[in-house]
Amino acid sequence: MIDWDDVRYFLAAAREGSVRAAAKRLAVNHATVLRRIANLEQRLGAQMFEKLPSGYRLTTAGEEVLEFALQMESSSHQLETRVFGRDQSVRGLLRVTLTPILATHLLLPDFADFARRHPDIEMEIQSSGDLANLTNREADVAIRVVYDRKTLPLNLHGLKGPELFGGVYIARDRLAAWRAGASDTKRAGASDPLRWIVISTHGIPDWASEGDVRTIAVPFRVTDAGAEIAAVRQGLGITTLPCFVGDADPLLERVPGTDLHLYGTLWVLTQGDTRKTKRVRLFTDHVSRRLAAYAPLLAGMSVSGD
8 A cells, every 4th residue: 555655755856856855845854755755666666766967857657656646635635625624623632832932922822813713622831941752742742942953853743944043132221321321421320331131041142242332240140031031121231032032022122233143943843643633733734834924033034233
């Protein structure tokens, strides 16, 4: 029996013209695509592609298989649509794990929208700095910042999202006072060096600099992101924040002369059979679409730097 997943990988390679492009489209590694195509070729007893310097070209057998594969894909889509139409009552528990700052400053409105659309799904949002173990079923879906593909667990199925950038921020009022003090030496204290506001477990990242302002060696330490944001709003100093937090806050502004930094890439992760359940598929599709819409904000492109 032919495995439909093998056919999907074959279709992606046929459409993209290369294994590497197909792997990128499917968010898997190069070897996985090759293995899936080899499975199909072994099952059918024919070679699907001819490898050329310009890419992959379908063989005669591959062209014949492509015609039937497209029919299979169309039938699969029709089946999914029909079943979805008959089964609008999606039930069960859905547990989602992500960091508190992603939950409270970005995605909770989207989670609420999903919950309103599917009132029979019981949602549990685990907003914590601890990494829930999907393999042990501690959560169904994880939204994580992955620093590079090497840190992506091999046993998880991932939907790649946009890149996440951070910057250095200061209260708008404090920056205005700094600028006024820098141009008027009679205003005592306005242009004094500022503190770094840091979360105790993190400290000042290597990439961050104070830019046009000066800082002192004595930091102001907090234990969580909520206190960090409150402190910088109070004008206590400067701090690093994800762009989707700092740029969206009307009380904050990027510190002049500082650069943005890539934190990593957001991934929506699931594991094993869990990802095949309807409530999980509906949710991951929903969140992936919302993250794609947030890409400019996450990359710090929603405002222009000074």
